[in-house]
Structures are given as C-alpha cells and as structure tokens.
Amino acid sequence: MKKEILVMLTASALTVTAVACSKDEGVEINNDIAHKSSGQSAETTSSQSESSYSLEQNEIGENMSADEKEANELFQFYADHNQFGKYVKSVEKREKTILVTLGNSYEEMKKSQPFNIQYNEVTFPELYGSYVKNDDYSNLNAYLIVRTAYTLANYDDIDRVIVNVPKNSKGKFYVADVKREDINLVLGFDVNTLKRGDKETDLGEEFITKFANEYSYKQSDFYADANTRYINKFIKQSSQPIKVDKDAVAIINTYYLPIEDRPTMTKLFRNATEDILYADYITDNFNVTSNGIELELDNKIIEEKGEEETQKALVYISGRLLAEFPELQNVTILAGTEKLKVNRPDLTKLIGKDISTLVDIDQGEIANWNDWATDFVGTYVDGNKLSTYIKAFQK
Structure with a gap:
C-alpha cells in the first residue's frame, strides 16, 4: 500500500500523501496564469473540515483548463515511480513543450505533492546519495528515457520534453531534452506508433516491447547500443537547467488529486x-x-x-x-x-x-x-x- 497514492490527515500534523505511481497546502495551479489556491487540508475529527476541504479542491479541479489537466496528468505520470517520483516539483506546459523540474528535499516534496505521506524529514532520501551511488546513473537514465519517450508517444500536441534534475555533487544539473523530430530519427520510426492502446494498462505493449526493453538499460558496450545512443543524444550534465522562452499555458506546482482518489x-x-x-x-x-x-x-x-x-x-x-x-x-x-x-x-x-x-x-x-x-x-x-x-x- 506504500506504493499507492495515499491520502491523509492534516495541515497541522498529519498531512497526507499518496501517489498512484509515488502530495499541507492546497493545490496551487498555474502560478503565473490563473487558478491559485493556498487552502490547507485538515482531516481531523471534524467531518465538516473534511467536507469543506473536499469542496474547495473539487472546485479547483473543475476549473482546470485542458492544458492544466494535461500537465496535472503528466505530473502524476512522472511522480508514479518508486525512486524518482517523489522528487517531481513542477510540470509546465509552454506552447508545445513540457518542462519537468525535480527537487531534492522533503520541503519541496510536501509543497508539490502534499498528499504524499511516505516520508518525513528524517526518512526522505537525498536523490544522488540514495539512487545514483558511485556515479551509477543507470536507474536515473532509465527513468528519464522511459518518461520522455512515453510523453512524446502519447501526447500528440507535445513536440519537446525537458526534465531538469537538481545539481549533483559536482555542481552540475542533470538534464534530458528530447524533441519529437530527433527521437524519430534515433528510433528509425515515428514515436507515435508506440502510443498506448485505449484498453491497455501500464505503458502499453508496443511501448514496452519495441522501446522500453531495448532502450531503458545498457545491453552491450557496442557503440550502437540503443541505451547509449539515447543518452548521448538527449541526456547530459549542464551548469544550468534548461529554460524555455515560450508562453506558459499551464504550470502545476502542486499536484491535484481528485476527490474520488483520496481515501x-x-x-x-x-x-x-x-x-x-x-x-x-x-x-x-x-x-x-x-x-x-x-x-x-x-x-x-x-x-x-x-x-x-x-x-x-x-x-x-x-x-x-x-x-x-x-x-x-x-x-x-x-x-x-x-x-x-x-x-x-x-x-x-x-x-x-x-x-x-x-x-x-x-x-x-x-x-x-x-x-x-x-x-x-x-x-x-x-x-x-x-x-x-x-x-x-x-x-
């Protein structure tokens, strides 16, 4: 049950979180555009407090634009990961680009994923120290590879996906920057053909068999190894995070969890x-x-x-x-x-x-x-x- 998006308790003490993958304050949506909320959740012994919170959150969800709903959906997708999901800090849609930013602290997680009760200040793990030990980036690379490719395969209105991972011990950001036209060249076919079917679960059979199984992890030392080619083309260390000078149509700084998914x-x-x-x-x-x-x-x-x-x-x-x-x-x-x-x-x-x-x-x-x-x-x-x-x- 720890791996489900759990929901819970209070702003003053037991703020709950749950991640369908791997959320104190209310939902803050689209900071520089519209719909903001700083309402706090508080499930105490009062049923009135719980119902008023639910109403407030429901109104926010209903007021989301199509772009905000899409960005919120992608927030959930990137957060749906045992290791790296907890670090998702924000998802922005800027014209045809999705920009995902990861954090690296408990405080950042509680703001962006206030329904996540899997950690406290003591148990929250440092990203690189916990999951990139001895400079082994293989798991982080697999996360970036699968998430960026899946986004382009399943969202026709998106032509570019950027993920900024916080600074490592060398003071470098770890970034992925994948454009649709470039991934099509790397794959040798249209990434859209990997789209998940309407009745399929998880990532979809085509995506898993034709992409994830081959690209997620290194298979050999051969220069044409699929994993190596993807990393060399799209993933690098950088002195600065990648920024996008496009109009923001949706910014999700706090994941919105629908009422029906909040136990x-x-x-x-x-x-x-x-x-x-x-x-x-x-x-x-x-x-x-x-x-x-x-x-x-x-x-x-x-x-x-x-x-x-x-x-x-x-x-x-x-x-x-x-x-x-x-x-x-x-x-x-x-x-x-x-x-x-x-x-x-x-x-x-x-x-x-x-x-x-x-x-x-x-x-x-x-x-x-x-x-x-x-x-x-x-x-x-x-x-x-x-x-x-x-x-x-x-x-």
Missing part, C-alpha cells in the same frame, strides 16, 4: 491494520486527532492471550502504525486498563533511529518490512526489551 484516514487506518498481527482485536473505537491516532483493543485479548501477549500486541501495533505513516506523531492504544501513548520523538530516542527508516518502500511495489521485523519486533515485541518499551510509554 479517508479511516480507510488508510483500516488498510494498514486489516491483515497485521492482532488485527482481529482492533475495535471500531478509534479516533484521528490533530497529531495522531487513538485506538482500542477488544478486552477479550486479555482473556484469550493473557497479560504479556496483550502487552506485545500494544507494542506491535503502535510500532507498526508509526512505521507505516512517517508523519504520524502519536499513537495512543488501550487494552483493558493497559494504555500506551507512544510519540515518535521519544520512540526514536529509545530505538536509536526513526522507526520508519526500518521500512524500505523504494525498491519495489511492496514495502520491505524485514528490518522492522528483525530490529523492532525481534527486540521490543519478542525480545528482551518488551518491558523497557512498556515502561517508557505506559500511561
């Missing part, structure tokens, strides 16, 4: 707990507050499992939720007379790291919880530090 915090909570250990004991008596979640376990857990196992359940569930939602600050959990109030800063002091760093969400469609199971569950639930955790957060 409530109730749904997020249920999705996160429906198949975990002790799920059968979680009651419907839970509450989303301005800075956390309060929940109760059915008293039958004490009768059926005993006191020690009940304590393990409290530790397991609180640690699971704080690991699942990096922006969540507090989890209060009750079972009979046993109550824990776990806050992220104190938990970080206890275990020596932010618990969300134990979950790897960037390497595949399914999050890897192995480190969390070993380092947290193995130590504080099943290990010898159960009583330490209980004493630290018992109320």
Whole structure:
C-alpha cells in the first residue's frame, strides 16, 4: 500500500500523501496564469473540515483548463515511480513543450505533492546519495528515457520534453531534452506508433516491447547500443537547467488529486491494520486527532492471550502504525486498563533511529518490512526489551 497514492490527515500534523505511481497546502495551479489556491487540508475529527476541504479542491479541479489537466496528468505520470517520483516539483506546459523540474528535499516534496505521506524529514532520501551511488546513473537514465519517450508517444500536441534534475555533487544539473523530430530519427520510426492502446494498462505493449526493453538499460558496450545512443543524444550534465522562452499555458506546482482518489484516514487506518498481527482485536473505537491516532483493543485479548501477549500486541501495533505513516506523531492504544501513548520523538530516542527508516518502500511495489521485523519486533515485541518499551510509554 506504500506504493499507492495515499491520502491523509492534516495541515497541522498529519498531512497526507499518496501517489498512484509515488502530495499541507492546497493545490496551487498555474502560478503565473490563473487558478491559485493556498487552502490547507485538515482531516481531523471534524467531518465538516473534511467536507469543506473536499469542496474547495473539487472546485479547483473543475476549473482546470485542458492544458492544466494535461500537465496535472503528466505530473502524476512522472511522480508514479518508486525512486524518482517523489522528487517531481513542477510540470509546465509552454506552447508545445513540457518542462519537468525535480527537487531534492522533503520541503519541496510536501509543497508539490502534499498528499504524499511516505516520508518525513528524517526518512526522505537525498536523490544522488540514495539512487545514483558511485556515479551509477543507470536507474536515473532509465527513468528519464522511459518518461520522455512515453510523453512524446502519447501526447500528440507535445513536440519537446525537458526534465531538469537538481545539481549533483559536482555542481552540475542533470538534464534530458528530447524533441519529437530527433527521437524519430534515433528510433528509425515515428514515436507515435508506440502510443498506448485505449484498453491497455501500464505503458502499453508496443511501448514496452519495441522501446522500453531495448532502450531503458545498457545491453552491450557496442557503440550502437540503443541505451547509449539515447543518452548521448538527449541526456547530459549542464551548469544550468534548461529554460524555455515560450508562453506558459499551464504550470502545476502542486499536484491535484481528485476527490474520488483520496481515501479517508479511516480507510488508510483500516488498510494498514486489516491483515497485521492482532488485527482481529482492533475495535471500531478509534479516533484521528490533530497529531495522531487513538485506538482500542477488544478486552477479550486479555482473556484469550493473557497479560504479556496483550502487552506485545500494544507494542506491535503502535510500532507498526508509526512505521507505516512517517508523519504520524502519536499513537495512543488501550487494552483493558493497559494504555500506551507512544510519540515518535521519544520512540526514536529509545530505538536509536526513526522507526520508519526500518521500512524500505523504494525498491519495489511492496514495502520491505524485514528490518522492522528483525530490529523492532525481534527486540521490543519478542525480545528482551518488551518491558523497557512498556515502561517508557505506559500511561
């Protein structure tokens, strides 16, 4: 579920994000043209707050021009990537050119993708240090190659695609600049023939078989290698980002997520707990507050499992939720007379790291919880530090 565009909680505390790929403030659309909004989302315990936010966002969506809708759609497409999607900062349409700008900080991500709750300030990864290790640009190149080519294949009104990636350790921007006429020459055929069919999903069969499989990664050291030719023609390091002196018809600085794609915090909570250990004991008596979640376990857990196992359940569930939602600050959990109030800063002091760093969400469609199971569950639930955790957060 970490790889879906999740949506959530509040401007004051749990601002939610979700990416269909891999969004505090409202949607800011078309900065130097029209439609602006600085409205904040706030799903607290008040249903009125949630409905008023939804109405405001809905009106913005309905007021989008065709160009803005297209740019917003492309924003989602570029953000729909496990590694590099989180860095998408803006998508501009300037006449027949699409200009995509990537950022490299948590603050930039929260402004451009306010519904993205996959990270907090501690867990947000630095682009080059995390994904371009030892100057290996192969994954970044594959991202740029596939995204730029797909854009030209599927958007007939676009003749040029530019992607500006922030400065690397050498102070150079990494940029892709692909024109339709040039890619047609490189391919030896019209890129439009790779267009995804109306009933196809993902990138489309033609695009995958005739382009992505051949061009995404280097296949050989031969000079005519498709990946090498694409990179040499369209991707380079530059002292400056590429700019476009064309009239802007759409600028999306903040991704707009339609209401129907925004799950409530109730749904997020249920999705996160429906198949975990002790799920059968979680009651419907839970509450989303301005800075956390309060929940109760059915008293039958004490009768059926005993006191020690009940304590393990409290530790397991609180640690699971704080690991699942990096922006969540507090989890209060009750079972009979046993109550824990776990806050992220104190938990970080206890275990020596932010618990969300134990979950790897960037390497595949399914999050890897192995480190969390070993380092947290193995130590504080099943290990010898159960009583330490209980004493630290018992109320």
